[in-house]
Amino acid sequence: MREHFLPFALPDTDEAEVAEVAEVIRSGWLTTGAKTRAFEAAFARLVGAKHAIAVNSCTAAMHLALDAIGVKPGDHVLTTPYTFAATAEVIRYMGAHPVFADVDERSLNLDVGQVRAVLARQRVAAIMPVHIAGAPCDLDRLREVAGDIPIVEDAAHALPTRLREKMIGSQSLFTCFSFYATKTLSTGEGGMITTDDDAAADRCRLMSLHGISRDAWKRYTAEGSWFYEIVAPGFKYNMTDVAAALGLVQLSKLETMWRRRVEIAAKFDAAFASQPELQLPHRDDADQHAWHLYMLRVDNARLRGGRDAFVNELRKRNIGASVHFIPLHLHPYYRETYGYTPDAFPVATREYMREISLPIYSRMSDRDVGDVIDAVLDVTATLRA
Secondary structure (H helix, E strand, O other): OOOOOEOOOOOOOOHHHHHHHHHHHHHOOOOOOHHHHHHHHHHHHHHOOOEEEEEOOHHHHHHHHHHHHOOOOOOEEEEOOOOOHHHHHHHHHOOOEEEEOOEOOOOOOEOHHHHHHHHHHOOOOEEEOEOHHHOOOOHHHHHHHHOOOOEEEEOOOOOOOEEOOEEOOOOOOEEEEEOEOOOOOOOEOOEEEEEOOHHHHHHHHHHHEOOEOOOHHHOOOOOOOOOOOEOOOOOEOEOOHHHHHHHHHHHHOHHHHHHHHHHHHHHHHHHHOOOOOEEOOOOOOOOEOOOOOEEEEEOHHHEOOHHHHHHHHHHHOOEOOEOOOOOHHHOHHHHHHHOOOHHHOHHHHHHHOOEEEEOOOOOOOHHHHHHHHHHHHHHHHHHEO
16 A cells, blocks of 8 residues: 555646746746736647636636626526536626536536527526536537527636647637646646637736726836726736746646646556446547546446445545535535525436546656556455445
């Protein structure tokens, strides 16, 4: 058994990030500035988008996107219940109501057939798909069903993800990325909005920093001015140059870090494919999976104690597994506010009860990967009914 605990996720940082952040600190300019603009430009080039707006979280990104669309109190926005709190939370920020559609049992992304069924009976102001674990949603079919309804992609897991040959980040009105500490590119906290729409980008920039009408970050530079006007009640969502410095270095390492996660996923697949109690994560070979998460599913009927016992046994073996996600309709707020029951979205409920996320990050050594494999196989054998 492994001697020391293996964390579920760790950022892949080294002296390159230290040097870049030190340069920002020595410059005397710590908040939004030239580094942030450089990060935005580099990110836009990577995903093929016209505009990239750096913010302090993916939550902020999605909130700004819904504001730019003009979502109003009382509107409805369609999304998935199989996601983290932020996806539906930002809908409530607008005074709007989340409308859930169930997920596909293989990919755990939105089931487009279920989306079609919801749209047949409910008018919505926007659709917010999630690219769960880094596997792309079927955006082509979703666009067909959506028609002129704007799509805001929650791409918190989806860097670098491709749908067929095209990068996620340039296929919808808005795409929103996360750079949280556990993500495939990390700035500690941070996010990015990408769009090809000039007016939408201008609105997001305006609202990301108090609704001030000119570049507020320039006010204390030689080319800036003390004068400004507030044209809308904006938010405090800007990214700092300290975070952007981390992002620039992480961006230069993104391909290398992704390839390592691909290697780890392949090793997991090879080790677990022969175990009838385990179901490998779904992927389409025509797409590029980011492998933010390795979402293993277990057959509860074949394992004593099921998924919960499996997670506990992994922790006893010093492996930091997790579960993604407790579907939103199972949480007290959504149950009490909208009257949801577990069977409202049966696929999401059933598959959540079987899911275990294994560690998969580029700092993992071959020994770490081997320890995870050994632990999973040992737990499977121990709990086999």
